Structures are given as structure tokens and as C-alpha cells.
Amino acid sequence: MAVSISRRLLRTFGPSRTGSSFLSSRSLSTTTILTPESSGVAFPPELLSTKTVLTPERTPGHYQDLVIPVTNFHNEDKGFMVLAGDVFDVPIRKDIVHRVVCGTHSTKTISEVSGTGKKPWRQKGTGRTRHGTLRGPQFRGGAIMHGPKPRSHAIKLNKKVRRLGLKIALSARTAEGKLLVFDDLEVPSHKTKNIVNYVKEVENTKKLLLVDGGPITEKLKLATQNLHYVNVLPSIGLNVYSILLHDTLVMSRDAVNKIVERMHTPINR
Secondary structure: OHHHHHHHHHHHOOOOOOOOOOOOOOOOOOOOOOOOOOOOOOOOHHHOOOOOOOOOOOOOOOOOOEEEEEEOOOOOOOOEEEEOHHHHOOOOOHHHHHHHOOOOOOOOOOOOOOOOOOOOOOOOOOOOOOOOOOOOOOOOOOOOOOOOOOOOOOOOOOHHHHHHHHHHHHHHHHHOOOEEEEOOOOOOOOOHHHHHHHHHHOOOOOOEEEEEOOOOOHHHHHHHOOOOOEEEEEHHHOOHHHHHHOOEEEEEHHHHHHHHHHHHOOOOO
């Protein structure tokens, strides 16, 4: 488990793809600048720009406030929202995320491994070694002796370190273009097909995490409970591990506001 988490961290917080569009997972309207080379016969050449246009690439991690479009499950334009730079644009630090996320592992003892309890052959007269079970560690598929067992991996972390880990996870999803903001998470009905159709429209998405500001509505619970690749959380339960498990994060306006308020609340000593 610990190895898989480390690999997931490397995939998630690898080199930043700043050259991609800010929200590559959604089809957004872009502004096209016409030049004489790209013009058709409909535009007079004297009205077109002859200057070379350079689009500067934004480097994440500079605590800059970000403007992100707001939509909904129907892909309707709901305006824009400003994301606080000190929450959604902090420098990516793998060491902080590794400290916040810890895994566990387990192996089976001789009493837990599957197999018969019958003595494989008689004690004497066969010329073979003496054995009382086929579930021993010397046999293929047998037990693991003195292997790791589930235990508490809890470590004491300062509250500011835990808070920083959540900021880094949110900033990573934002830099990847995998953070979507919805006006709300209202669904027309409890039918699962509504969520399935929406997930199909989102490009390069295998697991989706929906975060709402308050308690999850009954319709949204019923619409997502049969989908193993879609999970729902209230903003109070958002954590680093859940963000790492899902490649796309969808948050409502209310959830964004509550997360920012939570991150700006002074830490009680």
C-alpha cells in the first residue's frame, strides 16, 4: 500500500504541464487572433494583425489569484469565480504530501491462509520430510512468518502542516486543469445515468470526486452510490488522500468558499 501511494504521488505531483490549457478537461471558448496567414477571403488584409502574438505561460506556485469559469452538470455558463492564490496556487512540495498521507499493509499468518488442515502424508515410512500442514511458510501459497500486520501509522503533525498538505493537493489539481467549479451540484433526478452521461463528457477522467459545501442531497447520493468511480464528500470531509485517489475534482461554489474560509481561519494553539 505504501509503495502504491508513493507511485501515485509521483504520478500526481510530477512535472507541471503548464503548457496545457487551464481547463483542458472541459471544452471552453477561446479567443482566436486573426493574422494574414490564417485569414480567408472574407476579411480585408489591412484589418488583420501582422504582429507575432506570444502567449505567456503561467508558472504555478506564485500565490496568484486565479479566475476559473463556473458551469454545472448541463454544461451551462454560470460566470466566473476567483480562487484565492494562497489556497489554490501554492508551491508543490512532495515531502509535505508524503508526511500527510501514510499507508498500511497486511500479511496472512498460518491460521489465516486458505488451505486444508489435514496432515499431507504419514509421519514415517515415506522417505519424505515430516510435515503437519501444507499451509506452512515453506510451501507455495503458504503463510508469511513475522510479516507486517495492520497497525496505527498515526504520526503527530502540526496543524499548519496538515493545512499546507491540503493546499498543495488543491494547487496540484488546479495546475493540471483537473479542478472544475460548479454553481451547485443539483441533479435533475436520482437516476444514475445522469452522472454517467456527465462523466463521459469530461475528458481523461477515470475517477471523479464531487465536493459540496453542505450536506449531500439525497438525489446526488442515489445517483452516485452505484458508481465505483464517482464519490461524493462534503467540504468539511475533504482531505489529501481523497484528492489523490481521484484524478478530477469537482467543487461547488459553496464548497470553494468554505474551504477558503477554513484555510484562512487562525489555528488555535
